[in-house]
Amino acid sequence: MPQAKIHREKPKEKFSYNPKKVLRMLDEHARRVLEDIKREKNPYFDIPMRGLNNVYFDEESRLIKLGDKLSRRYFLNVAHARKFMQTLIMMAYVKRLVSEDKHASLREAYYANKHTIPGTHENTFEDQSESDPIIEDLERMFGVLREEMNLTADRRGYIYGDIVIRDGEDEFNASKLGSGGWAVPGTVEHIQFSEINVDYALVVETAAMADRLIEEKYSKKENALIIATQGQASRGVRRLIHRLHYEEGLPIIVFTDGDPYGWYIYSTIKLGSINLAYLSEKLATPEAKFVGMTMDDIKRYGLENVTEKLKGIPPNKKGGPTGDYKRIIEEMNYPWFQNEQWQRQLKLALNWGVRIEQQALANKSLEFVAKEYLPEKINNGDLLP
Amino acid sequence: MPQAKIHREKPKEKFSYNPKKVLRMLDEHARRVLEDIKREKNPYFDIPMRGLNNVYFDEESRLIKLGDKLSRRYFLNVAHARKFMQTLIMMAYVKRLVSEDKHASLREAYYANKHTIPGTHENTFEDQSESDPIIEDLERMFGVLREEMNLTADRRGYIYGDIVIRDGEDEFNASKLGSGGWAVPGTVEHIQFSEINVDYALVVETAAMADRLIEEKYSKKENALIIATQGQASRGVRRLIHRLHYEEGLPIIVFTDGDPYGWYIYSTIKLGSINLAYLSEKLATPEAKFVGMTMDDIKRYGLENVTEKLKGIPPNKKGGPTGDYKRIIEEMNYPWFQNEQWQRQLKLALNWGVRIEQQALANKSLEFVAKEYLPEKINNGDLLP
Structure with missing residues (x-):
């Protein structure tokens, strides 16, 4: 089924980073609380509920989305008062961060706001497990990413390829950084793409495979941007992928190990996770496609000798399914894997x-993945949805 | 105890990357085997023994070193024949890699050399746990790093600061890459330092702390290179630290969490690990110093409210010591921690x-670590050996 070679598409979104939006949100919500207090009413926040009960898969947008169930958090309610206080503390902190153009990690946000309330033995936060959910509440309440509130996620991953990035006063080409590549920061809201000279982005699970492709000059020969996730894609990388697709029109092709963990990585890039459903619209890229590894690759490329056994107990054995088998069965039920191709794999x-594994392709030759496997599958459109 | 501000020292080593050295080694050893065969003698390899029995702490160089015990591996010996074959296969593979200027990961090296021996049901390698030790044998036999044999370790970590790096045809300044920084590749043998405009390198355990320092412009204000290890330092990062110290005279200052894992990270950068003792001379930097976090920091900076409890059972309780307590007691016995300062901490x-934790300093203010804690301690020479 030969199709046209893959090309950059028309962008669907404009670069829209606007720190003032968050400040406006904070202001609105805080003002409403203040008004309530002035009128001697019980102040509250309305927070979209978390959890499976308030999450659904939207067939049209192909995204996991948050429902419209709200939870109302009152100040004058013994069960709510502590969280109400924490919500206000964190809102004040976010206001300072954004106003001063500073970023903090979740851990720093916890430490910065932990103190004993004067005249009591009560701590504002006992543990990060108290501050993280408050930050998630703010994300859902405001409909913004925590990165837009200058709260930075852990970073992981790097990119390599002919695109020019502007980050603050610096501008550089991500194909001119030797074999290292550009380390993707935790927050990519503020970066701008000055030039895109590639046809698509290839998202690669392992650093070893990304480095193989860099060494084989895949990026140059195939006109592709290489994005190494180094395992599960960090939020920064997922946001970068989303932005490259929607703002710059780059097709996204994902290349992972052929195992339930690799397919889960693909799934997260494509649709987000149920935990973070409320972020799908900004973090996920439903149009992403999957090049491999697939089970069909094993026969097609004669890799029978370099497969590994699945871990755990199969469904038809006593005590099963567990381990890899259990995860595969879970994945068979994902709404976005309800198609013939994925069910087959x-x-x-x-x-x-x-x-x-991706690296099992080295059994053919080191060059094989870059010279045959990927170009053949991608240029023939032999991709999974 | 105010001392002079920290400065770059005189280099102790010259840049000495020479791929031909490995080819020569391979040639010598292979020729000897060939000679033995021609003379109808039983060919063998002499391989320095691994394990605690053949490792010692050299007081003079302050390095963990390999002893001179050898293990002789014969071809005509039922117990040795398989490993003898694997050694030759891997030598041939390394020869190809280095001759063709290609790199492979340990996993690729395994997959590339796994095949069924014609006419038998015997595989050359069953598992990576068979190929990795052979590669370690070659390292000890030749006295080279596997990176010098173009076998690449997993990569992790990034750098940020005013140094100019040449990597192949690319040359770039690691302070002009926005908030991202340069992703350190698995192998840094081939990179060259064209310009060093910093006074020292600050090695930082967590990405969140490195990003804090980047945001606070610490690199520029204090004239320091920031090296983020993102947990335990990868071999690439350790080799980079070693090279920056010995070839470029940069003092190395390490900044980790104040816990047994952070101190272990420091220990590995400084002295290597017992497992990889034979690599100390190329991977370790015994002159590295430690800025924090220390236990004394807690009182000095009033951080009592943001400490965390150690995990495990203390030595004076039933079932103890376990967990963090056990690791601390192990560290008290490290030869390089036999000094008053470390024993005290x-x-x-x-x-x-x-x-x-490093990030607990955010309890003072986000800027505190960059504006007070680090400059004060470093410029006063308040460092642990």
């Missing part, structure tokens, strides 16, 4: 009881 | 039963 994995 | 941790 997942069933084959269950039946054969094997997994196949 | 480790004892305080045991007595107080607490740990302190």
Whole structure:
């Protein structure tokens, strides 16, 4: 099924980073609380509920979305008062961060706001497990990413390829950084793409495979940006992928190990996770496609000798399914894997009881992945949805 | 105890990357085997033994070193034949890699050399746990790093600061890459330092803290290179630190969490690990110093409210010591921690039963670490050996 070679599409979104939006939100909510106090009413916040009960898969946008169930948090309510206080403390902190153009990690936000309330033995926060959910509440309340509130996620991952990035006063080409590449920061809200000279972005699970492709000059030969996630994609990387697709029109092609963890990485890039459903619209990229590894690759490229056994107990054995088998069965039920192609791959994995790693392609030759496997599959449109 | 501000020192080593050295080694050893075969003698390899029995702490160089015990591996010996074959296969592979200027990960090296021996059901390698030790054998046999044999370790970590790096045809300044920084590749043998405009390198355990320092412009204000290890330092980062110290004269100052894991990270950068003792001379930097976090910091900076409890059972309780307590007691016995300052910190941790994170400094203010804590301690020479 030969199709046209992959190309950059028309952008669907404009670069829209606006720190003032968050300040306006904070202001509105704080003013309402203040008004309530002045009128001697019980002040409250309305926070969209978390959890599976308030999450659904939207067929049209192909995104996991947050429902409209709200939870109302009152100040004058013994069960709510502590969280109400914490919400206000964190709002004040976010206001300072954004006004001063400073960023803080979740851990710093916890430490910075932990103190004993004067005249009491009560701490504002006992533990980060108290401050993180408050930050998530603010994300849902305001409909913004915590990165837009200058709260930075842990960073991981790097990119390599012919695009020019502007970050503050610096401007650089991410294909001119030797074999290292550009380390993706925790927050990519503020960066701008000055030039995009690639046709698509190839998202790669392992650093070793990304480095293989860098060494083989894949980026130059195939006109692709390489994005190494180094395992599960960090929020920074997921946001970068989203922005490259929607603002710059880059097709996104994902390349992971052929195992339930690799497919889960793809799934998270494509649709986000149920935990963070409320972020799908800014973090997920439903149009992403999957190049491999697939179970069909094993036969097609003669890799039978370099597969690995799945871990855990198969569904038809006593005590099963556990481990890899259990995860594969869970993935078979994902709404976005309800199509013939994915069901086939997942069933084959269950039946054969094997997994196949990206690096197993080295069994053919080191160059094989860059010179044959990827160009062939991508240029033929041999991709999973 | 105010001392002079820290400055770059005179280099102790010259840049000495020479791929031909490995080819020569391979050639010598292979020729000897060939000669033995021609003379109808039983060919063998002499391989320095691994394990605690053949490792010692050299007081003079302050390095963990490999002893001179050898293990002789014969071809005509049922117990040795398989490993003898694997050694030759891997030598041939390394020869190809280095000759063709290609790199492979340990995993690729395994997959690339796994095949069924024609006419038998025997595989050359069953598992990566068979190929990794052979590569370590080659490292000890030749006295080279596996990176010098173009076998690349997993990469992790990034750098930020005013140094100019040449990597292949690319040359860039690591302070002009926005908030991201340069992602350190798995192998840094080939990179060259064209310009060093900093006074020292600050090695930082967490990405969040490194990002804090980047945001506070610490690098520029204090004239320092920031190296983020993102947990335990990867081999690439350790080799980079070593090279910056010995070839470029940069003092190395390490900044980790104040807990047994952070101190272990310091220990590994400084002296290497017992497992990889034979690599100390190329990977370790015994002159590295430690700025914090220390137990004394807790009182000095009033951080009592933001410590965390050590995990595990203390030595004086039933079932103890376990967890953090056990690790601290192990560290008290490290030869390089046999000094008053370290014994004091480790004892305080045991007595107080607490740990302190880098990010806990955010309790003072976000700027505190960059504007007061680090400059004060470093410029006063308030460092642990």
